[in-house]
């Protein structure tokens with residue numbers, strides 16, 4: 860049976876209504892695909908704490924996570940992902956690359972120009988439709 864992993868992802872919006880998009884590196888699972896940065900929720904951890912921890916680990920900056928924006932369960936070849944995307948704001952520092960290949964800040968209308976991890980598509984679609 861495939862394992863289900865619970866993953867939180869941050870939709871971090873800046874003051875220009877741009878959203879942080881990160882490219883998974885060739886060494887990561889689901890390589891060379893764009894995602895909303897985040898990672899796996901640890902045992903006993905709440906969603907907000909998990910997300911804030913992951914962003915500090917991966918981007919050396921501090922965010923404040925807010926509401927859940929979109930949930931999606933997606934079956935990959937090797938596992939099932941329960942992806943929970945939360946809105947977030949940068950509260951300290953600027954994102955710095957470590958594990959990812961690159962990151963970009965994009966306006967909602969340009970999000971579909973990237974090749975997204977399949978599990979992220981519903982969140983991308985909802986963001987493109989969202990009124991700001």
Ligand SMILES: Nc1nc2c([nH]c(=O)n2[C@H]2C[C@H](O)[C@@H](COP(=O)(O)OP(=O)(O)OP(=O)(O)O)O2)c(=O)[nH]1
Pocket residue numbers: 866867868887888889893894895896897898899900940942976977978979
């Ligand atoms: N962080 C993140 N992961 C995503 C997204 N969409 C998607 O399919 N994934 C997949 C890629 C990975 O297989 C998994 C999350 O693992 P990860 O590698 O980012 O998390 P982690 O840092 O906790 O993992 P690790 O240290 O155990 O490798 O979920 C997304 O938008 N954000």
